[in-house]
Amino acid sequence: MVDLYQNSEQFCGKLSFDSLNGEVEKVEAKKGVVHRSLVLRSNKKQGHVLVLDDSNFESAISSFDHILVDFYAPWCGHCKRLSPELDAAAPVLANLKSPTVIGKVDADKFTRLAKKYNVGAYPTILLFNHGVPTEYHGPRKAELLVRYLKKFATSDVSVLDSDSVVSKFVEEAGTFFPVYIGFGLDSSVIEKLAIKYKKNAWFSVAKDFSEDLMVLYDFDKVPALVSLNPKYNEQSTFYGPFEDEFLEDFVKQNLIPLAVPVSRDTLKLMEADDRKIVLSIVEDENEEKSRELVKLLKAAASANRDLIFGYVGVKQLEEFAEKFDIRTKLPKMVIWDKSDDYLSVVGSESIEGEDKLTLISKFVEGYREGRTIQKTISGPSLMKFINGSFDIRMVYFLVFMVAVVMLIQSINKGSDEHRRVPNEDQVHHSTNSLSEVESKEYYKAGVKQD
Secondary structure, eight states: OOOHHHHHHHHHHHOOOHHHHHHHHHHHHHHHHHHHHHHHHHHHHTTOOEEEOTTTHHHHHHHOSEEEEEEEOTTOHHHHHHHHHHHHHHHHHHTSSSOOEEEEEETTTOHHHHHHTTOOSBSEEEEEETTEEEEOOSOOSHHHHHHHHHGGGSOSSEEEOSHHHHHHHHHHHOSSSOEEEEETOOHHHHHHHHHHTTTTOEEEEESSOOHHHHHHTTOOSSSEEEEEEGGGTEEEEEOOOOSHHHHHHHHHHHHSOSEEEOOHHHHHHHHTSOSOEEEEEESOTTSHHHHHHHHHHHHHHHHOTTSEEEEEETTTOHHHHGGGOTTSOSSEEEEEOSSSEEEEETTOSOOOSSOHHHHHHHHHHHHHTTOEEEEEOSSSOHHHHHHOOOOHHHHHHHHHHHHHHHHHHHHHHHHOTTSOOOOHHHHHHHHHHHHHHHHHTGGGGGBOOO
16 A cells, blocks of 8 residues: 555645545645644753744643743733743753653634633643643743742652752752652652642651761751741751641641741732731841841741741832831731721831830731731732732623713713814814724733732
């Protein structure tokens, strides 16, 4: 039988039998898939960001175990800033032992793909692991993005079999995520938690290690689970009981540092934690007196692990701090449960004074005794601040409302017989103005924040 795959070009030119033409069409389709796959793999090998569309998207998703896809719009400013970061990260990720590929889709042009994956704002970034998509909310700077994505290409629990391997693991993990090392623990003990919190931390177990390593990581018996947070120079040890509830409490508590500086990233971490936040508001986080306060907050946090202790400077994040009535003398403390309400402790509206540790203790004591007043934050919802994005459907709603207002104004003008009727040039200018407003301003609301 003739090899249709190798000889399809000559058959296309010479034969016209329906059955054979049908086979040729199938072969051509097969060749197209193979060609697209080869092109994708060639670009991936060179570390390029793959340009995806309707014709090659499914091939890409099925060809690579891990692929990060950026759904962007050409007019989106945030998308333009993200693009060079992805270009820089792509070759590094492509050359890892377990590579992650980066692709991009013009969601404005390929609307079918955008709709299929529920893209409602730009940029939307999806990480496909073995074809299964999850929305990516990690860092967007190239170096941090690489470190973040490396975790998805590693085992849920890494097994470390010597002191040097432990040291190398901690070094390569970097400072962006906490690291958990189980000494004398079987990997099955923490496997469920490693899967659940994989996007937030590194997990490992050490099988063979020396007493020198025990001294280095400050534990004196096994089994022990050690948490390291290199970014904040914090370390903690858990000796059990190694039951699900207690183990998860330890993991959750150490995902967040003892005293958390408020930012969009840390707010997302705190939002996922069910503990209430003791929030301290200062004028400037970088002042010496603020740094001294942070040390005291860490001490208070160690004694009150059922609460998160956070702090924010008005100078650093005024948009957030001013929601808690910063007219009160700073520094001040409030209790916030991540809703649009917060609690002020009677008699502890401010913690200005010499003995701040005592003032902090009195604040926590007053909260626990229920001596509080509920207040409402000022301005828009804090959840919008945390998420930092607007759904594109809100854009359409805003455009619609503007159009309705302008229509009402137009009707009101037309109903007044004594008003001058605008000439054609004026009408044309008004229409162009609305079009310009819609295209240049209102579409910006659909952009996700970095």
